[in-house]
Amino acid sequence: MYVANMFINGQRVDKTEADRFDVINPATGDVLGDVPSAGPSDVEAALAAAQSGFEAWRSKRRGNALRSSAGSAHCCVSALRRSLSC
Numbered sequence: 001m002y003v004a005n006m007f008i009n010g011q012r013v014d015k016t017e018a019d020r021f022d023v024i025n026p027a028t029g030d031v032l033g034d035v036p037s038a039g040p041s042d043v044e045a046a047l048a049a050a051q052s053g054f055e056a057w058r059s060k061r062r063g064n065a066l067r068s069s070a071g072s073a074h075c076c077v078s079a080l081r082r083s084l085s086c
Contacts, residue, residue: 001031001032001033001034002023002032002033002034003033003034003035004033004034004035004036005036006036006038006042006046008042008045008046008049009045009046009048009049009052009053010049013036013042013045019036019037019039020034020035020036020037021034021035021037022034023035
């Protein structure tokens with residue numbers, strides 16, 4: 001039988017306040033596994049981890065875009081400077 005756990009912020013989370021329930025094969029009625037049912041504190045922790053991860057990802061993505069734009073602008077400025085100096 002498969003027993004699942006929750007992962008929040010890259011960490012395995014054993015039952016906090018969560019109840020567990022069986023996963024049942026509807027065709028046979030057999031119990032396939034046991035999985036956690038997240039409680040309110042689990043949901044809050046998962047949301048906080050997701051927000052934190054998003055902020056880190058967003059700032060990295062924004063930084064990469066700004067560096068790329070700056071490089072492109074530098075090339076254009078050089079070309080513009082050459083064309084204006086003639």
